[in-house]
Amino acid sequence: MKYSIIIAVSLFALLISGCEDKPVPTPHITTPYEIEIPFGFPTKLNIPEDNPMTVEGIELGRYLFYDGRMSGRIHPDSLMSCATxxxxxxxxxxxxxxxxxxxxxxxxxxxxxxxHVMLPMINLVWNSYGYLWNGLISDDNPNQNFRNIEDLVWMGIVAEHEMNSDTNLAKETIQNIQGYPELFKKAFDSETVTMKNMSRAIAQFVRTLISANSKFDRYMQGEVQLTQSELNGYVLFTTEEGADCFHCHGGFGNPLFTTHLYYNNGKDTEFTDPRDRFAITGDPMDHGAYKAPTLRNIEVQGPYMHDGRFATLEEVIDFYSHNLQNSPYINPLMHHINNGGIQLTPTEKEDLLNFIKTLRDDDFIMNEKFSAPDKFPDEI
Ligand code: HEC
Ligand code: HEC
Structure with a gap:
């Protein structure tokens, strides 16, 4: 009798506690990250539907972008990250x-x-026309694994000329670093590190890298004045009879300073690079064509062109001025080809250069939100 009461009571207790212990699923909450569209910038953004930007995702992405253990190795000699x-x-x-x-x-x-030499990471969230010099990574690519910034993450890990590693190794290494599983949980509701979530996080971080506060931007908003030489350069840049740069590099109603499109800009007469735009499209007009990169911050982005053939902006301007090479593949927008170039005077060259330098954005180069974190998750 005594025992049966005890059993009954404990059964009852078990029942109650059983009810209480039943896990109530808590919804996974993340904080949406809204991109503020800078003055004059387009409102159309390239953010894949399955990777919305969140504060938690970006925080994780920034750590991973800078963490040399992304190479799947922990020996100090073998570290490599995107930021290397x-x-x-x-x-x-x-x-x-x-x-x-x-x-x-x-x-x-x-x-x-x-x-090829490098491309910058500026305002990539506005690019819907393909990544890399030849646009291999693009929404149009039928191969689902070659479509967006997310896909450049695994490529960076496995490419022989980059981290030369293996995605499983990278995944396991990050999984075993204290602090990371918790950050993955916060960002993606799972402590299990997956390649997909690593890629998503890094791509989210890359999409925050926005440059919109150069001297030229502040001029457009009426905050500063350009010098006479810079203004002359701006006119040259944006007129066909001037230096004729704007068709491919924007600048006139196009604050991105790129069309994100691909052109043969008249550097050579023969084209043998197996990684030009032709390699992607098979269109003969794309022989020797490459992306026209943004000219924002171009001052700190040397060497220039996909093969780094020019060390300075002065050399680039001399090229467009006097050294164009004609070929059947040259883009028709190179209007001055029959004269070998736009034939600028020394003063005009200086003006054009001074204008291009107004596209330098020190706020971007020094923005702490974009720089290496003080400590990695296992050091906090
Ligand atoms: C070994 C140096 C190196 C490392 C490491 C590296 N990259 Fe790159 N990255 C490059 C080069 C070089 C290019 C230009 C390649 C080309 O187009 O031929 C490039 C291009 C890119 C572009 C294209 C930009 C555009 O406008 O099209 C993105 C995005 C990018 N890298 C992201 C990453 C990410 C994310 C990582 C880390 C997972 C990474 N990279 C690691 C050298 C590197
Ligand atoms: C027909 C389109 C076109 C026109 C017009 C044009 N460019 Fe370019 N520009 C390109 C392309 C394409 C590239 C990249 C070519 C390559 O890497 O082989 C480029 C590269 C550059 C680069 C080097 C970018 C880098 O990141 O390495 C600079 C600087 C530049 N152009 C400035 C100018 C200036 C200044 C003008 C006007 C005088 C001008 N461009 C006119 C298409 C054009």
Whole structure:
């Protein structure tokens, strides 16, 4: 009798506690991150539907972007992150004065050179026309694994001329670092580190890298005045009879300073690079064509062109002025080809250069939100 009462009571207790312990699913809450559209910028953004931007995702992405253990290795000699090559001070290129990437030519962890020089990471959230010099990574690519910034993450990990690693190794390494599983939980509702979520987080961070506060931007908003030489350069840049740059590099109602499109801009007469735009489209007019990069912050992005053939902006301007090479593939927008170039006077060259330099955005280069975190998750 005594025992049966005890049993009854404990059964009852069990029942109650059973009810209480039943896990009540808590909804996973993230904080949406709204991109503020800067003055005059387009409102159409390239954010994939399955990777909405969140404060938690961006925080995680910033750690991963800077963490050399993304290479799947922890030995100090084997660390490599996106930021090993993509350096903020150079607008997320390596910079022409890099002590290891001499002259701005990057190579992977094994020493294998990258086929082309770097591209910056500026305002990429506005780019819907493909990534890389030849646009291999694009929404149009039928291969689902080659479509957006997310896909450049696994490529960076496995490419022989970058981290030369393996995504499983990267995944396991990050999973085993204290602090990361919790951040993955916050961002994606799962402590399990997956390649997909690593890619999503890094891509979210990359999409926050917005440059919109150069001297030119402040001029457009009436906050500062340009010098007479800079103004003359602006007129040259945006007129066909002037230097005729704007068709491909924007600037006139196009604050991105790129069309994000691909052109043959008349550097050569023969085209043998297996990674030009032709390699992607098969269109003969794309022989020797490459992306026209943004000219924002271009001052800190040398060397110039996909093969880094020009070390300085002066050399680039001399090229457009006098050294154009004609070929059947030259883009028709190179209107001055029959004269070998736009034939600028020394003063005009100086004006054009001074204008291009107004596109430098020190706020972007020094923005702490974009720079390396003080501590990684396991150091906090
Ligand atoms: C070894 C140096 C190196 C590393 C490491 C590296 N990159 Fe790059 N990255 C490059 C080079 C070089 C290019 C230009 C390649 C081309 O188009 O041929 C590039 C291009 C890009 C672009 C295209 C920009 C555009 O406008 O089209 C993005 C985005 C990018 N990298 C993201 C990343 C991310 C994310 C990581 C880390 C997972 C990373 N990169 C790691 C060298 C590197
Ligand atoms: C027909 C389109 C077109 C016109 C017009 C044009 N460009 Fe370009 N520009 C390009 C392309 C394409 C590239 C990249 C070519 C390559 O890498 O081989 C480029 C590259 C550049 C670069 C180097 C970018 C980098 O990141 O390495 C600079 C600087 C530049 N152009 C400035 C100018 C200036 C200044 C003018 C006017 C005098 C001008 N461009 C006119 C298409 C054009």
């Amino acid at each position: 090559c993509h350096i903020q001070a150079n607008s997320f290129e390596c910079g022409i004065n890099h002590p290891e990437y001499i002259g701005g030519f990057t190579h992977g962890i094994t020493g294998k050179p990258t086929p």
